[in-house]
Amino acid sequence: MKHGRPLEPPLKWEGYQQMRGLVLRGLAFERTMAKLLREDAALPRAQRRFLQDFNEPRVETYVGVHKPTSGLRFADVLVIEQKPLPGQPPRVETFSFKSRDFSLLKERALRAQIKADASEALGYYGETLDIRRPGLEFRVEVRRVRLIYEGGRLKPPPVANPDAVVNRVQKDVPGVEVFFQ
Amino acid sequence: MKVLEFHGSRSEDYLWFTFKGVFDPQPTLERELEPLLQTLEAHADGWMPDVVEGKRRRKYARSAIWKALEESRDGNSTDVGLYRTMWPALDMTLWLWLPVRTPELELTINVKPLSFFAEAQRCRHFVEMVCAWASRYPVTHASAHSSDDAQLAGAPRFGREQQTSIRDGFDKIYEVFWLNVFGPKLVESVGRERMLSTPAHRVEALPNGSILLVTWPTAADFASDAAREAQARAHVHLRPDLDYDTVLRALRERSAALAPLEPRFHPDVAPLLSRVVDRIPSHERQRRIAGFNAWRPPEPEEWLPVDAAPPSDVVETERTLAQYSLHAEHLVVILHTEVPSVFQATPESLTDADFYFWKEDFPKTRLREVLDEHVVPAVGAYLGQVLVHHLGGRWIPRKKLMETGVQVGSRVWLPFVRAHRYLSSCESLLDYSLIQFYREAERHRAPDTEEPRGE
Numbered sequence: 001m002k003h004g005r006p007l008e009p010p011l012k013w014e015g016y017q018q019m020r021g022l023v024l025r026g027l028a029f030e031r032t033m034a035k036l037l038r039e040d041a042a043l044p045r046a047q048r049r050f051l052q053d054f055n056e057p058r059v060e061t062y063v064g065v066h067k068p069t070s071g072l073r074f075a076d077v078l079v080i081e082q083k084p085l086p087g088q089p090p091r092v093e094t095f096s097f098k099s100r101d102f103s104l105l106k107e108r109a110l111r112a113q114i115k116a117d118a119s120e121a122l123g124y125y126g127e128t129l130d131i132r133r134p135g136l137e138f139r140v141e142v143r144r145v146r147l148i149y150e151g152g153r154l155k156p157p158p159v160a161n162p163d164a165v166v167n168r169v170q171k172d173v174p175g176v177e178v179f180f181q
Numbered sequence: 182m183k184v185l186e187f188h189g190s191r192s193e194d195y196l197w198f199t200f201k202g203v204f205d206p207q208p209t210l211e212r213e214l215e216p217l218l219q220t221l222e223a224h225a226d227g228w229m230p231d232v233v234e235g236k237r238r239r240k241y242a243r244s245a246i247w248k249a250l251e252e253s254r255d256g257n258s259t260d261v262g263l264y265r266t267m268w269p270a271l272d273m274t275l276w277l278w279l280p281v282r283t284p285e286l287e288l289t290i291n292v293k294p295l296s297f298f299a300e301a302q303r304c305r306h307f308v309e310m311v312c313a314w315a316s317r318y319p320v321t322h323a324s325a326h327s328s329d330d331a332q333l334a335g336a337p338r339f340g341r342e343q344q345t346s347i348r349d350g351f352d353k354i355y356e357v358f359w360l361n362v363f364g365p366k367l368v369e370s371v372g373r374e375r376m377l378s379t380p381a382h383r384v385e386a387l388p389n390g391s392i393l394l395v396t397w398p399t400a401a402d403f404a405s406d407a408a409r410e411a412q413a414r415a416h417v418h419l420r421p422d423l424d425y426d427t428v429l430r431a432l433r434e435r436s437a438a439l440a441p442l443e444p445r446f447h448p449d450v451a452p453l454l455s456r457v458v459d460r461i462p463s464h465e466r467q468r469r470i471a472g473f474n475a476w477r478p479p480e481p482e483e484w485l486p487v488d489a490a491p492p493s494d495v496v497e498t499e500r501t502l503a504q505y506s507l508h509a510e511h512l513v514v515i516l517h518t519e520v521p522s523v524f525q526a527t528p529e530s531l532t533d534a535d536f537y538f539w540k541e542d543f544p545k546t547r548l549r550e551v552l553d554e555h556v557v558p559a560v561g562a563y564l565g566q567v568l569v570h571h572l573g574g575r576w577i578p579r580k581k582l583m584e585t586g587v588q589v590g591s592r593v594w595l596p597f598v599r600a601h602r603y604l605s606s607c608e609s610l611l612d613y614s615l616i617q618f619y620r621e622a623e624r625h626r627a628p629d630t631e632e633p634r635g636e
Contacts, residue, residue, distance in 0.1 A: 015514075019511050023555070028546050104186065108260060108274045111260075161337045163337055180343070
C-alpha cells in the first residue's frame with residue numbers, strides 16, 4: 001500500500017461490485033420494519049400502532065403485485081385481513097420503505113422528493129392491483145399505502161417542520177401516508 | 182445564479198417562520214398576491230430574496246414569481262422558492278392550494294443565522310411585515326422563533342403522533358413563540374379580552390379577528406433571562422392551567438441546553454469528536470459537547486504481552502498475508518467514494534473511517550451477518566495494515582482471524598478483536614474507535630515504555 005512496493009490490482013470489478021452490494025444500506029431497515037410490523041400485528045388491536053384497522057392482519061414481505069400501468073413490482077410489505085367481515089373484501093394495506101439522505105435539501109426540494117416517492121408508491125403498490133404471491137392470488141383494492149423513511153442520522157430532514165412538508169404531500173397524493181421512522 | 186446553501190454540513194440556529202392562511206384567487210392570482218410581495222419588498226431588511234425558483238431559476242422580480250407559479254403548477258397546487266445568492270442564507274417558499282380545493286396559502290421563511298435578528302429595527306420590520314400579511318390574508322396560525330428552541334419545545338408535534346399533529350395542527354396554545362399570530366379559533370379558545378390583555382412587548386388586534394402577539398423586541402436573544410421571563414408570563418396568561426415557575430424553569434433549561442460550550446475532548450479522539458459534534462443538529466450539539474467533555478474512552482484492552490501471545494500457526498505465511506491485504510482492500514471498496522483518504526491508510530484515514538461509520542449508523546443500518554462476515558475482517562485487516570506500515574508492526578498470522586495479531590514493540594495488538602467490538606453497536610464505534618486503538622499502540626511502541634500488565 002505504501003513504501004513503493006508494486007501494487008497488484010487486488011480486486012476485479014466483480015469483487016468490488018459484490019462487496020459494495022453487500023454493504024448497501026436499506027436492507028437492514030426493510031428487515032427491521034418487517035419485524036416491527038409483525039410484532040404490531042401480534043398485539044391486541046387497540047394497542048397496535050400501524051395495523052389498528054385490521055382484525056387479524058397477516059404480514060407478508062416482498063410480495064409480487066401487478067398493475068397494468070407498472071407491471072410486476074414487489075411491495076416491501078403487504079398486509080391482508082385474515083378475518084374480513086362477511087360479504088366484505090379483505091382489507092389490504094401496503095408499505096414501502098426508503099432510505100434517503102435529505103440533509104441538504106431546502107423545503108421545496110424536500111417536498112418534491114417526498115412527493116415523487118409517494119406518487120411512485122401509490123402507482124406501484126396502491127389502488128387496484130393483482131397479488132401474485134402463490135396462494136394469495138386476489139385482485140384487491142389497497143386501502144392505504146404507507147411510505148416510511150429510515151430514521152437515525154438520515155433523519156431529521158433539516159427543516160424545522162418536516163410534518164408540514166409531509167402534510168403538503170399527503171394533500172397532493174391522497175391514499176399515501178408518509179412517516180419518518 | 183448560484184443560490185446559497187441553506188443546510189450545509191454543519192447545522193446552525195436560524196429564524197423559523199411559518200404562516201398558514203387563506204386567500205382569494207379571484208379575479209387573478211397576480212392581483213391577490215401583489216400586496217404580499219409589496220409587503221415583503223418593503224420589510225425584508227437585509228434578507229430580501231434575489232432568486233426565484235419555479236421549474237427554472239430567475240432573478241427576483243414579480244413577473245418571475247408569476248412565471249414560477251405558472252410553471253410549477255401541479256394539479257390544484259403550486260409553489261415557488263425564494264432564495265439568496267449572498268449571506269444571510271434564505272430558504273423561503275410560498276405554497277398555494279387552488280380551486281377546486283379551498284384556496285390556502287402557506288408561507289415558510291427560514292433565515293440563517295438567527296443572530297442576524299439581533300437588531301431591533303430589523304425585527305420591527307419583520308413584525309410589521311407579518312402584521313400586514315395577517316391583516317390581508319386570514320390566518321389560522323403564524324409564528325416566528327429560533328428553530329433550535331422550537332425543536333427543544335417539541336414543535337410541531339408537542340408530544341402528539343405525527344398523523345394526529347398533521348391533522349389537528351396548532352389547535353391550542355402549546356407554546357408561545359417570539360412572534361405569534363393567533364387565528365380566530367385560537368383567540369376564541371382563550372377568550373378575546375384575555376388574549377388582548379396578555380403582558381407582552383406588543384399585542385394587537387387585527388381587522389379579521391386574529392391577534393398578533395410579540396413577546397420581546399428582538400428574536401435573537403430569546404434565551405436571555407429577561408426574554409424568557411416575558412415568554413413565560415405571556416404563556417401562562419394564555420394558559421391559566423400552567424404554573425409560571427414551572428414554565429419559566431423549563432424555558433431556562435432550554436436556554437442552558439443551548440448555551441455554547443468550549444470542547445475539551447480526550448486528545449486521542451478529539452479530531453473525531455469535533456466532527457461528530459459538528460454533525461449533531463445544532464439544538465442538541467451543546468449537550469453532546471458537555472457529554473463528550475466529561476467522557477473518556479475506555480483504555481484499549483485488545484492486546485497481549487509478546488510472551489503471552491500465541492505464535493503463528495499458519496504454514497503459508499505469504500498467502501495468509503495476501504488474504505489480509507484482500508480483506509483490507511474490501512474496506513477501501515466500502516469507503517473510497519465517501520472517504521477518499523482511505524487509500525492512504527494513514528492514522529488520519531482511521532479518524533475519517535471512524536467518522537464515516539458513525540455518520541452512517543453503520544452497525545444499525547447494515548445487515549448483522551454482512552457486518553460479521555465481511556466488514557469486521559475488512560476493518561480489522563485495514564487497522565492491522567496501518568499498524569504495520571506506520572508503527573513498524575509485524576503480522577503474526579493465525580488461522581483464526583480473532584487470534585491474529587500485529588506485534589508493535591512488546592505488545593501484540595489484536596485488530597480483528599477490536600474491529601468486532603467496534604462494529605457491535607453505534608455507541609461502540611466511539612467507545613472503541615480505530616484511531617484510539619492506533620494512538621494507544623503508538624504510545625507503547627518503544628519496548629522500554631512497557632509496564633507490567635494487570636496493575
